[in-house]
Amino acid sequence: MIRESFAEGKSWMHGIDPRLLFMAFAARLDFREVMHRLLAPVIFLLLLWAVLPWSYEGDALTVLGPVVITRPGVTLCAQISLKTVSLTVAFIALVATMTVDTLGHSLNRLQLPDKMVHMILITYRYLFVLEQEYQRLVRAMKIRNFHPKTNLHSYRTYAYLVGMLFVRASERARRVHSAMICRGFNGRFVSLREFPPNPRNHVFSLCTTLSLVLLVTLEWVKGANP
Numbered sequence: 001m002i003r004e005s006f007a008e009g010k011s012w013m014h015g016i017d018p019r020l021l022f023m024a025f026a027a028r029l030d031f032r033e034v035m036h037r038l039l040a041p042v043i044f045l046l047l048l049w050a051v052l053p054w055s056y057e058g059d060a061l062t063v064l065g066p067v068v069i070t071r072p073g074v075t076l077c078a079q080i081s082l083k084t085v086s087l088t089v090a091f092i093a094l095v096a097t098m099t100v101d102t103l104g105h106s107l108n109r110l111q112l113p114d115k116m117v118h119m120i121l122i123t124y125r126y127l128f129v130l131e132q133e134y135q136r137l138v139r140a141m142k143i144r145n146f147h148p149k150t151n152l153h154s155y156r157t158y159a160y161l162v163g164m165l166f167v168r169a170s171e172r173a174r175r176v177h178s179a180m181i182c183r184g185f186n187g188r189f190v191s192l193r194e195f196p197p198n199p200r201n202h203v204f205s206l207c208t209t210l211s212l213v214l215l216v217t218l219e220w221v222k223g224a225n226p
Contacts, residue, residue: 034092041088045081052077100124104189114187121189126172133168136159 053061056073063069076190095103108114141157149155 034089037092038085038088041084045077045084048080049077108189118189122176129172130165130169133172134161134165137180139163 004016023089053069053073054067055069056076058070058072061069061071061074098106101121107120108117138161141161146157
């Protein structure tokens with residue numbers, strides 16, 4: 001089952017309207033969990049640092065034997081690294097501090113297409129169900145003494161596994177749709193949670209908007225005066 005560890009906090013950031021969440025440290029997220037989620041982009045950034053500084057043309061910053069480290073290459077790597085880490089942490093604070101059903105309701109309130117919201121909610125709800133179906137099929141294969149090898153029989157068996165998974169997913173989707181129709185589903189999910197406006201949300205929204213305007217202005221000034 002998919003865990004929502006960050007959504008279980010009790011900080012003031014968790015109380016902010018989910019449409020306005022922004023900063024990770026204010027949300028009091030677990031540092032080790034954040035570092036774990038940053039591992040994938042950091043690996044990509046390490047590969048970037050291993051190639052770009054010496055392959056980018058420009059003034060030499062330092063020389064390591066036959067390798068010339070250029071200043072523009074290091075600067076570009078630093079900019080990409082800062083932006084990547086900042087966006088990842090901001091995404092964690094924006095999305096991970098709320099449950100998926102709250103996220104779907106918030107997207108619906110922001111006038112996103114209903115079909116997109118439904119796809120997000122249903123995909124999350126039944127993704128781990130399909131994973132359970134996959135594990136059940138794998139156990140059935142092992143009970144029948146199947147041992148994967150690099151031969152035609154193994155390839156055919158895995159093809160059957162994927163095909164059966166699609167068949168079961170289609171059957172489950174049909175049953176879920178029928179159950180939703182029986183319960184009066186009319187194309188819109190109804191949530192009992194509301195997001196009433198309060199001064200805290202207004203102040204947070206104003207500060208966030210001013211910060212975004214400042215960043216856009218600085219980027220525009222930098223582009224106009226290279």
